[in-house]
Amino acid sequence: MAMNGKGYLDASTLPVKEFDGIIIGGGGSGLMSSLQLAQSGMNTAVVSKVFPTRSHTVSAQGGITCAIASADPNDDWRWHMYDTVKGSDFIGDQDSIEYMCQEGPATVFELENMGLPFSRTEEGKIYQRAFGGQSKDFGKGGQAERTCAAADRTGHALLHTLYQANVKAGTNFLSEWFAIDLVLNADNQVTGVIAFEIESGEAFFLKAKATVLATGGAGRIYKSTTNALINTGDGTGMALRAGLAVQDMEMWQFHPTGIHGAGTLVTEGCRGEGGYLVNKDGERFMERYAPNAKDLASRDVVARSMMLEIIEGRGCGPEADHCFLKLDHLGADLLHKRLPGITELSRTFAHVDPAEQPIPVVPTCHYAMGGIPTNVHGQVITQQSDGSDSIVGGLYAAGEAACVSVHGGNRLGGNSLLDLVVFGRSAGMHIEESFKNGIDIKDPTKDDVNNALKNINKVNASSEGENSSKIKKDLQETMQLSFGVFRTEENMEKGIKVLDEIRSRTENIHLADKSSRFNTARVEALELLNLLEVAEATAISAYERKESRGAHSRDDFPERDDENWLKHSIYFKESKEVTKRDVNFRPKLVQAFQPFARTY
Amino acid sequence: MNTIAVEQITTLKMSIYRYDPDTGNKPFMQDIDIDIPKDKDIMVLDALQLAKEKDSSISFRRSCREGVCGSDGMNINGKNGLGCITPLSEVVRKNKLELRPLPGLPVVKDLIVDMTQFIDQYKKIRPYLIADKESDSTAIPQTIEDREKLDGLYECILCGCCSTACPSFWWNPDKFLGPAALLQAYRFIADSRDTAREERLDQLEDAFSVFRCHGIMNCVSVCPKGLNPTKAINEIKKMLVKRAL
Numbered sequence: 001m002a003m004n005g006k007g008y009l010d011a012s013t014l015p016v017k018e019f020d021g022i023i024i025g026g027g028g029s030g031l032m033s034s035l036q037l038a039q040s041g042m043n044t045a046v047v048s049k050v051f052p053t054r055s056h057t058v059s060a061q062g063g064i065t066c067a068i069a070s071a072d073p074n075d076d077w078r079w080h081m082y083d084t085v086k087g088s089d090f091i092g093d094q095d096s097i098e099y100m101c102q103e104g105p106a107t108v109f110e111l112e113n114m115g116l117p118f119s120r121t122e123e124g125k126i127y128q129r130a131f132g133g134q135s136k137d138f139g140k141g142g143q144a145e146r147t148c149a150a151a152d153r154t155g156h157a158l159l160h161t162l163y164q165a166n167v168k169a170g171t172n173f174l175s176e177w178f179a180i181d182l183v184l185n186a187d188n189q190v191t192g193v194i195a196f197e198i199e200s201g202e203a204f205f206l207k208a209k210a211t212v213l214a215t216g217g218a219g220r221i222y223k224s225t226t227n228a229l230i231n232t233g234d235g236t237g238m239a240l241r242a243g244l245a246v247q248d249m250e251m252w253q254f255h256p257t258g259i260h261g262a263g264t265l266v267t268e269g270c271r272g273e274g275g276y277l278v279n280k281d282g283e284r285f286m287e288r289y290a291p292n293a294k295d296l297a298s299r300d301v302v303a304r305s306m307m308l309e310i311i312e313g314r315g316c317g318p319e320a321d322h323c324f325l326k327l328d329h330l331g332a333d334l335l336h337k338r339l340p341g342i343t344e345l346s347r348t349f350a351h352v353d354p355a356e357q358p359i360p361v362v363p364t365c366h367y368a369m370g371g372i373p374t375n376v377h378g379q380v381i382t383q384q385s386d387g388s389d390s391i392v393g394g395l396y397a398a399g400e401a402a403c404v405s406v407h408g409g410n411r412l413g414g415n416s417l418l419d420l421v422v423f424g425r426s427a428g429m430h431i432e433e434s435f436k437n438g439i440d441i442k443d444p445t446k447d448d449v450n451n452a453l454k455n456i457n458k459v460n461a462s463s464e465g466e467n468s469s470k471i472k473k474d475l476q477e478t479m480q481l482s483f484g485v486f487r488t489e490e491n492m493e494k495g496i497k498v499l500d501e502i503r504s505r506t507e508n509i510h511l512a513d514k515s516s517r518f519n520t521a522r523v524e525a526l527e528l529l530n531l532l533e534v535a536e537a538t539a540i541s542a543y544e545r546k547e548s549r550g551a552h553s554r555d556d557f558p559e560r561d562d563e564n565w566l567k568h569s570i571y572f573k574e575s576k577e578v579t580k581r582d583v584n585f586r587p588k589l590v591q592a593f594q595p596f597a598r599t600y
Numbered sequence: 601m602n603t604i605a606v607e608q609i610t611t612l613k614m615s616i617y618r619y620d621p622d623t624g625n626k627p628f629m630q631d632i633d634i635d636i637p638k639d640k641d642i643m644v645l646d647a648l649q650l651a652k653e654k655d656s657s658i659s660f661r662r663s664c665r666e667g668v669c670g671s672d673g674m675n676i677n678g679k680n681g682l683g684c685i686t687p688l689s690e691v692v693r694k695n696k697l698e699l700r701p702l703p704g705l706p707v708v709k710d711l712i713v714d715m716t717q718f719i720d721q722y723k724k725i726r727p728y729l730i731a732d733k734e735s736d737s738t739a740i741p742q743t744i745e746d747r748e749k750l751d752g753l754y755e756c757i758l759c760g761c762c763s764t765a766c767p768s769f770w771w772n773p774d775k776f777l778g779p780a781a782l783l784q785a786y787r788f789i790a791d792s793r794d795t796a797r798e799e800r801l802d803q804l805e806d807a808f809s810v811f812r813c814h815g816i817m818n819c820v821s822v823c824p825k826g827l828n829p830t831k832a833i834n835e836i837k838k839m840l841v842k843r844a845l
Contacts, residue, residue, distance in 0.1 A: 050661070051715070053758055054669040068739075105737065112739040115729030115791070117747065117754045124741035150754075156668055157754060164728040199708055228664045264666045345666060348685050469653050513657040517622045518709040521656040 002201045002516040006461050011449035014194075014205050019045050021210040021431050024179045024193060024235060026052030028155075028417060029399025029424035030214030031162040031171075033378075036428025038169040042435060045172045047179050047195055047206065049230060049523065052163050056216050056228040057420065060155025061341060062131060062269030063147035064111075064421075065414030066104035070121055071128040071145035072136065077101040078590055079136055080146060084415060087133045087298050088369075088408025089550035089560065090595040091248070091568060093584035096404045099376045100415075100422045102589070107421050108148055116161040118150050119338070129338075130272040131413040133298040133600070143296060145272075147414040152267050152341040158417060174206075178523050179234060181452040182211065182242045182395070185444045189393030192444075193238070194452045198523060201516030203456070205449055209439045210431045213239065213372060213380075213397040214424065218534040220527075222365035222484075223476040226258050226265040235401040237530025239372045240537060240573040241455070244392060245382045247403040247568045247581065248370035249534070250542035250552050253411055254485050256302040258364025260322040262349035266342055266361055268413040271295040273338050275327040277306065278358065279314040285323075290600040297600035300410040300551045303363035307485045310362075317360060324358035331355070363485055368534075369411050369551065370541070371403035373568070373581070378402065378427025383570050383581060394441050396427040405568065405583075409550020459525050465508035468525040475502050475528075479535055483542055487554045492543045499536050506532050533573060541569045544578035562595050609635045612692065614651055616658060617700040620709050627707070629698070630655075636688070644676055645683035647697060648711075660711040667824060670757035673764075674711050675700040680761040680822040702764040704773065718760050721777045725785040725803070730796035746792035753787035753832060755825050756780060762819035762829055768812040775808035779819035779829030782810060786832035789839070801840060810836050 003009070021037050023030045026048030037044040048055065069075040081101040085092055112118055112126060119127035126148050134144040150157035166173075179195040183205060192207040218233025219225035240246060256277070257266040271277075276295045279285050289305040290297035297305075306323050309315060316324050327335060327342075332355040335343050339354075346354045373381045378396040381389050398404075399420045406419055482495025506528060513521045547561035548554050567580035585592040611633050619627035634650040636642055645662055652658045660683070661671040667685035674683055677691045677698050691697065705713040733740060763769045763778035777785065785804060788794050804810045810833060819829040 050663050050669075050671065051719075051758075054661075054663040054671045056664065056669075058669050058757075059664050059666065109737050109739050110735065113729075113731065113733060113735060115731075115788075115793070117750045117791075118739075120742050120744050120747045122744065124743050126739050153668075153755060156757070160754070161728075167723055168726075168728040228669065230663045262666075341668075348667065348687075467656060469656070515620060515622060515657065517620055518659045518712050519657075520652075520659045524656075 003196065003203055003460055004201065004516045005514050008457055008461070009203050009453045011446040011453065014203060014449065016205045016207050018207045019043050020208065020435060021212065022047055022192065022206050022208040023212040023214055025055070025214030025216055025399070025401070026050070026173070026175070027055035027214060027216050027399060028057040028159060028162060028420035030212065031159070031166055032421045032424030033212050033214060033398060033428040034171045035162065035166050035169055036425055037431060038166060038171040040432045042432065045174050045206070047174045047177045047193070049176065049178045049198070051175050052173065053159055055159060056231055057159040058156050059228060059265065060158070060417055061152045061265060061267035062272065063129060063149035063154045063414045064108060064158065064417035065131060065134070065147045065412065066108045066418055067101065067146060068105045068108055068126060068128070068148060070125040075144065075146060077104065079138060079144065081590070082138045082593060083133055083135055084406060084412055085593045086139070086598060087410050087412040089410055089598055090408065090566060091405070091549065091583050092408030093405040094587040094592050095584045096376050096406045098587040098589060100406050100418060103422050104418050107425065111158060111161060111421065114161050114165045116150065116157050118148060129269055130296060132268050132271070132293070132296045132302065133412040134296070143293070147269070147272065149269065152269055152339045155417065178526065179238065180456050180526060182238050183444050183449055183452045184242055185442045185448055187393065187442055189441050190395040191441060194456065199518055201519060209394060209441050210434065211395055212378070212427055213395070213401050214399050215401045217368050217400040218531065219365050221476065221479045221531050221535040221538065223480040224258065224263045225365040226255055226263055227365070232527035232530050233534035234527065234530045235397065236371060237533040239380070240533040243572070243574060244380065245373060245570045245572055246371060246537050247373040247570055248405065248541070249537040249571055250545050250569060251369035251409050251550055252365055252483070252538065253299055253367040253369060253551050254303040254363040255366035256299055256306055256363050257325055257361040258366070259345065259349045260317070260360035260362045263364050264345055264349050265366070266325060266345065266359055268299070270325060270327055270339060270342060273334065274330050275325055278324045278326055279309045280316045280320065281314060285309055293600035298410055299413065301600055303485055304553060306363055322360045322362040325361045326358045327354040328356055328358070367411055367416060368400055369403070369407040369409065371401050372397040374402045374404045376404060376426060377430035378404070378423055379430065383579060387579065396431065398423045398427045409552060455529060456526070459509065459511050459522065460514065462510045465510035466505055467512065468509055468528040471502060471505050471509065472528050472531065475499070475531060475535055478502070479538070483538055485553065487542055487552070489554070489556050492539065496539050496543060499539055503532060503536070537571045537573070540576055541571050541578055545569055566595060608638045610638045612636045612647060612688070613696050614647060615696065615698045616651060616710070618658070618710055619707050641687045641689045643684055644686045644688065644691065644697065644699070645672055647688060648683055648699065659709045668757060670759035673702050673759035673761045675702060680765045682759060682761070682824040685824060702760055704764045704770045715760060717773050718763055718778070718780065721781040722758065722784060725777060725781050726800070727784050727788065729788065729791065729794055731793050732795050740793045742792055749790045750787060752827055753783055753790065756783055756827060757825060759824065761822045761824060765818040765822045767816060768814060772808060772812055776812035777809050779833065782813070782836065783827060783829040783832045786836055789836065801843060804836060805840055810840065
């Protein structure tokens with residue numbers, strides 16, 4: 001039934017569409033899951049609020065990190081695993097990291113076979129470039145070149161290739177459909193989702209025995225972000241409202257090189273190709289902070305170093321509020337061949353030609369290491385009151401929305417694309433297997449469905465209150481001020497208080513336009529509900545993690561505290577409390593890597 | 601955007617195409633004045649967002665806001681382009697900005713067009729690699745030179761600016777594949793890894809699929825990624841002619 005005026009949606013008249021599996025999100029992880037399922041002949045649908053190739057995976061630039069041994073025939077997935085564990089500041093789950101690094105090469109070759117136009121080496125192999133935090137021989141063999149690249153448009157090439165493979169496989173797309181809330185049954189199993197077709201405004205219960213949340217990131221909780229406007233944490237919001245746990249939400253990556261003012265991303269591949277950062281004196285300051293890796297230290301380290309330069313008055317520009325990324329010494333030829341997209345973006349958004357002038361850059365919100373906790377099969381995990389893990393029946397998550405925890409406290413560049421494809425596929429494989437063995441999920445009652453309609457009915461029925469756009473701006477401003485690169489207790493307390501006020505205002509959100517057809521105001525109002533859940537989870541988790549680790553840096557607790565915090569943080573919406581969860585130190589094929597002081 | 605002090609503001613006169621078939625009203629142009637910063641060259645999409653803050657019912661697509669996702673193709677003061685990477689300074693004349701949906705496709709609402717026909721044409725060219733290869737966990741080798749043949753082709757973002765600027769596509773949107781689909785057809789024909797070149801050419805041999813292109817080159821002039829569909833189409837035509845001789 002089309003939503004119109006203040007019309008109320010009710011389970012007794014809501015149309016139902018039934019599938020074996022539904023995948024919410026048409027980015028890299030969603031399309032990898034759907035490909036797996038379409039090839040197995042299951043009745044599946046990809047529910048995406050944008051046409052799939054508009055998903056944010058398209059913006060990934062530098063590459064996909066994986067030990068395929070093109071650049072170095074002796075490269076080893078165990079070295080990649082070591083780097084990833086160290087990069088995570090030791091709260092990445094080592095079973096997951098092992099799985100990703102070991103499964104990676106087969107997946108990358110599969111993508112190449114599907115048609116992904118990787119750049120090539122002289123020998124006709126897939127081109128790999130250096131990225132931050134990469135080493136050979138467990139940190140002892142110097143800088144590695146492990147990131148497989150299609151120029152600086154790897155995400156675009158990957159997403160289009162996956163979309164094309166899905167076209168070939170006959171995947172069923174529900175393009176421009178917005179998923180609102182999960183439908184849980186009496187056993188707290190997920191039985192599908194309430195969604196509406198944006199074009200017609202018609203709402204449905206999409207019923208399925210397996211639902212995959214592949215909804216991507218939520219960078220739009222910050223004012224300045226590299227993320228697309230659609231990155232509003234819809235899956236994370238849905239999971240929180242369904243009473244499920246989220247994990248490590250305080251861990252937000254600030255990418256060192258967002259274009260100053262615009263926030264658009266400039267790939268770490270620029271530094272991988274030989275570019276470097278300078279302060280207002282032209283000093284290559286990373287030599288001071290990371291004498292070995294220099295500009296290719298981990299992102300958290302580089303972002304903090306840049307912020308310190310700015311805070312200490314060595315920033316560039318009239319406001320001394322950014323740094324410069326120098327690429328001109330690389331020559332126009334190399335820029336044209338390896339970094340054509342960056343050249344284009346710099347001209348458009350910074351009005352500079354990187355072959356001639358440096359690019360003004362500043363650390364910018366980029367990636368959520370945290371998210372919905374899962375195991376390596378993508379099955380969503382929640383925490384029982386006694387602190388034990390339990391699997392949420394019928395629900396999977398993959399990609400940035402998930403926290404299988406391969407990134408822990410800090411993600412290495414190029415690991416997000418690998419995470420997407422490896423765990424998107426593993427979720428698909430597990431669903432396929434489960435169907436073979438038979439899935440037993442109880443049907444939801446009418447009340448269960450009506451529960452999932454509460455939010456949309458409230459928004460549709462609103463007759464007075466505030467417009468969502470102003471509330472969203474205030475939320476983004478608050479997160480930027482209080483939960484940025486450096487965090488202080490006082491600021492965080494203030495931020496949490498403001499978010500509390502924002503929650504009250506959001507309760508009274510007013511949807512002025514009640515029309516059915518392609519009503520983007522309705523979409524934006526619902527997105528705000530998700531942004532708020534993610535922002536509050538971030539704020540409270542950040543306040544509670546009383547140490548500095550990975551991307552989470554506090555002035556009152558400047559040291560890493562392994563005794564108390566070598567743990568995941570777990571947050572629930574209802575209680576607004578943070579508990580701890582053990583980090584996995586049980587890889588299957590190698591000895592676990594034990595924590596040590598992290599320097600680059 | 602930061603809050604701006606009053607003296608730095610100027611007014612932009614926007615005129616936006618509005619249409620919601622559900623209302624039964626005819627399409628109309630809505631005039632809306634917005635305040636924009638004087639010293640900063642914002643993008644058309646930024647201006648549109650400011651207009652939406654005034655009237656939340658204005659509908660348009662947008663996602664990446666950096667010119668790579670292809671959502672916000674629209675007709676800007678008479679020329680197709682992406683709102684997010686078109687600075688006002690490039691298009692605004694006499695302080696006026698007129699925004700209309702991409703021409704030639706059915707309008708769903710306001711600036712949103714129905715892309716079905718456009719995507720259907722894309723799907724027709726079998727936009728995926730066809731290669732006879734066992735899956736054995738190795739890459740198909742490709743030389744640097746062969747890979748370079750894909751540059752200028754694979755970067756297409758499917759925004760639709762080119763096909764909807766093409767008179768041949770307007771006349772025969774079902775039979776002429778249009779510049780976007782043909783650019784991708786050539787992307788796979790040119791890929792050294794693809795083993796279905798002849799079948800792909802067979803599919804394009806009729807009088808319409810490719811040959812309705814008359815080299816008008818509107819596609820080249822509007823492509824926001826600087827790609828050249830006409831050149832790709834000519835390459836296909838050459839291959840077809842050579843084959844026929």
